[in-house]
Amino acid sequence: MPKGLQKYLRLQAMPTPFCPGCGHGMLMTAILHAIDEAGLDINNMVFVSGIGCAGWIPSPHFNADTLHTTHGRPIAFATGVKLANPELKVVVISGDGDLASIGGNHLIHAARRDMPITVICANNSIYGMTGGQASSTTPIDAISKTTPSGNIERPFDLCRLVGASGAGYVARYSVVPLKPLIKSIITALNHNGFSFIDVLSPCPTYFGRMNKMKRPVDMFDDLKKRCKKIKKGEKSEEGVIPIGVFVE
Amino acid sequence: MGKLVALTGNIAVATAMRQINPDVCAAYPITPSTQVMEQFSEYVADGLVDTELIATESEHSAMSACIGAAAAGGRVMTATSSQGLALMWEMLYIAAGMRFPITLACVNRALSAPINIHGDHSDSMGARDSGWIQIYAENAQEAYDNQIQTVRIAEHMDVRLPVMSCMDGFITSHAIDSLELLDDKTVRDFAGEYKATHPLLDVEHPVTYGALDLQDYFMEHKRAQAEAMKNSRKVILDVAREYKKLSGRGFEYFEEYYMDDAEIAIVILSSAAGTVKVVVDAMRAKGEKVGLLRPRVFRPFPYNELSDALSNVKAVAIMDRADSHGAEGGPLFMEFKSALYNNKKQPIMINKIFGLGGRDLMLPDIETVYRELRDIKNTGKIRTVSEYITVRGEEAAYGKA
Numbered sequence: 190m191p192k193g194l195q196k197y198l199r200l201q202a203m204p205t206p207f208c209p210g211c212g213h214g215m216l217m218t219a220i221l222h223a224i225d226e227a228g229l230d231i232n233n234m235v236f237v238s239g240i241g242c243a244g245w246i247p248s249p250h251f252n253a254d255t256l257h258t259t260h261g262r263p264i265a266f267a268t269g270v271k272l273a274n275p276e277l278k279v280v281v282i283s284g285d286g287d288l289a290s291i292g293g294n295h296l297i298h299a300a301r302r303d304m305p306i307t308v309i310c311a312n313n314s315i316y317g318m319t320g321g322q323a324s325s326t327t328p329i330d331a332i333s334k335t336t337p338s339g340n341i342e343r344p345f346d347l348c349r350l351v352g353a354s355g356a357g358y359v360a361r362y363s364v365v366p367l368k369p370l371i372k373s374i375i376t377a378l379n380h381n382g383f384s385f386i387d388v389l390s391p392c393p394t395y396f397g398r399m400n401k402m403k404r405p406v407d408m409f410d411d412l413k414k415r416c417k418k419i420k421k422g423e424k425s426e427e428g429v430i431p432i433g434v435f436v437e
Numbered sequence: 438m439g440k441l442v443a444l445t446g447n448i449a450v451a452t453a454m455r456q457i458n459p460d461v462c463a464a465y466p467i468t469p470s471t472q473v474m475e476q477f478s479e480y481v482a483d484g485l486v487d488t489e490l491i492a493t494e495s496e497h498s499a500m501s502a503c504i505g506a507a508a509a510g511g512r513v514m515t516a517t518s519s520q521g522l523a524l525m526w527e528m529l530y531i532a533a534g535m536r537f538p539i540t541l542a543c544v545n546r547a548l549s550a551p552i553n554i555h556g557d558h559s560d561s562m563g564a565r566d567s568g569w570i571q572i573y574a575e576n577a578q579e580a581y582d583n584q585i586q587t588v589r590i591a592e593h594m595d596v597r598l599p600v601m602s603c604m605d606g607f608i609t610s611h612a613i614d615s616l617e618l619l620d621d622k623t624v625r626d627f628a629g630e631y632k633a634t635h636p637l638l639d640v641e642h643p644v645t646y647g648a649l650d651l652q653d654y655f656m657e658h659k660r661a662q663a664e665a666m667k668n669s670r671k672v673i674l675d676v677a678r679e680y681k682k683l684s685g686r687g688f689e690y691f692e693e694y695y696m697d698d699a700e701i702a703i704v705i706l707s708s709a710a711g712t713v714k715v716v717v718d719a720m721r722a723k724g725e726k727v728g729l730l731r732p733r734v735f736r737p738f739p740y741n742e743l744s745d746a747l748s749n750v751k752a753v754a755i756m757d758r759a760d761s762h763g764a765e766g767g768p769l770f771m772e773f774k775s776a777l778y779n780n781k782k783q784p785i786m787i788n789k790i791f792g793l794g795g796r797d798l799m800l801p802d803i804e805t806v807y808r809e810l811r812d813i814k815n816t817g818k819i820r821t822v823s824e825y826i827t828v829r830g831e832e833a834a835y836g837k838a
Contacts, residue, residue: 240520240552259549260467260520261495291465291495319466322475323492334475335466335492337482 190214194221197231202249207242210397210405212364212390216311217246219367219388220282223374234278235270239263239292241318242392243284243311261292264299267306278307278378285312289345290325300354300383307377307384310347313392321395332399347387352436358384359436363412364391373434389416389430439617439684446577446609447472449616450516450542450602453584455480456624460511460631463491463502465521468554469606470544473516496521500528500539507537508646510636512588515539518606519546522560526567532599533568533662535646538591538631539599541569542584545707545758546606547794555795556606558706558759562768568662570600570669571736573706575692577614579733580604582680582687585619588628589676595668597634605708607795619684627683666737673734690739692731693746695721699728701810702747702784704773705756706732709791709798716803727807732769740776747777750784752813754806758792766790766823785813788823802827 190198198221207213224231236247240260248257258266263281271279281288288296288310299306315333316322323333323340326347330339352359358380362370370388377384391397391408402408412430419431444452451473454462464474474492481490489506493499496517507513517525522543532539543561547553561571570590574580580602587600604610619627635644650658677689692710695717696702703713710731720727730746730753732739747753757767764771766788777783789806792798806826813819 257552260524293494316466319468319471320475322466322471325494334471335478335490337479 190218191222194218194225197221197224197252198250199252205250206245208394210391210393210408211242212313212392213243213246213311215364215367216309216370216388216390217250219364219370220246220309220374222367223371223378226371227375227378229278229378233276234280235267237263237267237270237279237281239283239287241284241287241316242313243282243390244287246282246311261287261290262295264288264292264295264306264308268299268304271304271306275305280378281306281308282311284317285310285314285326285347286316286324289347289350293325296351297354300351300356300385303355303357303382305382307380309374309377309386309388311390312347312387313390313396314344315392315396317392317395321392321399331396333395348385348435351385355383356385356436357382358434360385360434361387361389361430361432363389363416363430363432365409365412376434376437439619441615441617443613443615444577445472445611445613446574446580446604447544447611448476449577449581449614450584450604451476451480452618453581453624454514455486456619456621457512457514457585457588457628458486458625459488459514461489461491461503461506461513462515463493463499463506463513464515464517465493465496465499467496467518467521469546469556469610470516470518470521470542472610473542473544496524497528500525500532503539504528504532504535504537507532507539508535508637510633510638512592512631513537513539514541516542516544518544519548519554519560522564523548526564529564529567529569529599531647534658536597536662536665537599538588538597540584540587540591541599541601542580543601543603544606544610545603553794554606556608556708556758557793557795558603558757559793561601561603562759564601565736565768568598568666569736570596570598570666570673570734572600572602572734573732574602574604574609575707575710575731576609576616577604577612578616578686580609581616581618582684585624585627586676586680588631590669590672592631593669593672594634596665596672598662598665598669603707608708617684617686623683627680670737670739688733690732690734690742691746692733694729694731696728696730696746698726700726700751701807701814702728702730702750702753703756703803703806704730704732704747704753704769706735706758706769709756709758712798712800713803716800716807720804720807725807725811735769735772738772738776740772743773744776744780747773747784748780748782752787752810753784754787754789754810756789756791756806760790760793770823785817785819787813787819787821790823790825791827796827798827
């Protein structure tokens with residue numbers, strides 16, 4: 190974590206509980222960097238998170254108001270926060286299992302009603318906290334604790350889902366490299382309406398080790414290789430993960 | 438003598454499920470019960486069972502899918518804990534009201550907030566009025582034994598109610614224990630084949646489940662459900678006796694430890710009873726007449742048998758690993774108080790709330806409770822009816838007499 194950003198952290202709560210090679214620490218840096226660069230006052234922000242590894246990104250680490258809620262419901266809690274005090278900038282930071290699986294209904298409805306909050310989904314394609322079970326974003330054929338012979342269910346494309354639900358800003362980036370992600374978070378935070386970023390963050394401990402990417406660096410290399418910007422209307426090739434801004 | 442193995446409580450339960458070979462399992466991962474379904478999904482992947490397993494998107498969906506599968510005539514099982522059971526709440530009542538013999542392994546864990554993943558009984562105690570039969574296990578062996586018995590109890594034609602088989606999170610679910618397994622054929626024969634009575638998809642006999650039922654018949658249906666719960670008393674007893682013949686193990690409604698001549702006693706559920714036994718042994722060695730009563734069946738509450746078991750005791754501490762804020766004490770305490778109300782001989786009763794969120798209950802803590810009971814027995818005076826123990830701050834005590 191760069192020295193200049195440490196003022197945003199509760200240093201007594203460090204180190205984070207993230208495994209070696211987890212992308213969530215990088216996403217944490219990217220979010221704080223974006224807040225700093227956008228010149229936002231963290232005292233006027235509320236960070237809402239759910240259950241799962243990603244719920245730990247803001248809570249208890251951010252030196253700001255944080256609301257750590259139940260599994261799948263942070264967007265519903267955040268809706269309440271925003272309605273009670275519209276002056277606050279409300280940011281939901283949680284995982285794919287939380288926001289898109291158990292809490293998928295809240296995600297599409299907040300997008301539909303254009304609730305002015307920012308949702309950052311730390312997407313590691315798996316339930317990490319409970320030990321690596323398939324979630325609604327686990328790719329087909331991927332091995333997990335609940336799909337030992339390969340996943341047979343199709344994953345969500347969260348950007349298409351949230352975009353189709355009416356969100357005003359929808360983007361996808363991975364935690365490598367960090368710069369375009371930071372830029373996207375700044376745009377999302379300044380967006381006047383519902384904004385959503387699907388952040389690809391590797392889980393080497395569970396996803397990587399079960400899927401032939403034994404070292405954390407293998408997962409980062411894989412993301413670097415497969416994430417590509419796709420022009421509007423263009424079809425992506427097999428295996429490519431389209432990144433960039435999809436709705437603005 | 439069966440096969441002696443070393444397993445965690447979760448894997449013991451998953452093994453029982455494999456041996457029973459249910460038709461459908463629907464579940465969602467939650468600590469500390471996750472391992473049950475993880476292990477079971479390996480059995481499915483390896484073709485050791487014929488079960489259709491679905492990893493749903495929430496526990497609400499998991500129990501909904503279980504109900505659907507049971508309505509279609511399947512033998513159905515699931516596992517969950519804490520918030521997962523809480524999210525199933527709405528569906529728990531539906532499962533019981535529709536009289537589906539679904540069985541659920543409940544790995545007890547505290548309820549949020551604040552977030553806590555460790556063992557206490559807040560989750561299943563909150564579900565005590567949902568119409569599910571509830572059985573509590575002390576250790577992995579009993580969790581395995583109970584799991585096998587659940588199908589027989591649930592599916593009995595005089596019952597047809599869902600059964601929740603509970604064990605303590607982490608202490609029982611994750612610790613490796615030595616236990617004896619029955620062989621697959623014995624379990625399969627004991628469980629028998631499930632025959633659904635009025636399944637969907639029987640085109641010759643179309644049925645409707647869950648339809649509107651107002652002032653005209655709702656109450657009769659609820660009464661029928663209450664009668665089924667009453668009927669389960671005998672069935673639980675019969676099944677426990679039959680299982681004991683088969684395995685040489687097990688208890689009926691409760692376990693008594695040195696209760697014959699006990700003057701003071703502790704009543705406690707699940708794994709903490711194991712710790713209490715150590716204290717009982719030590720105090721008995723010094724000639725003190727102390728005993729332990731560990732209920733196994735909480736719903737239906739065997740009030741006659743349990744109150745009889747306590748009728749010769751002078752003072753008893755009911756120890757609750759859950760609280761009912763604003764009530765006179767924890768849920769177990771309240772059950773015992775009302776159970777003993779009609780007894781001519783009544784012990785003096787106190788209540789201790791312990792172990793919330795997995796806080797350890799140590800040997801000296803239990804000894805302190807027995808010492809307090811001894812003083813109560815000698816003086817007839819109660820200091821406090823109900824209080825939290827092993828907790829910081831005097832202000833945490835409440836319900837002072």
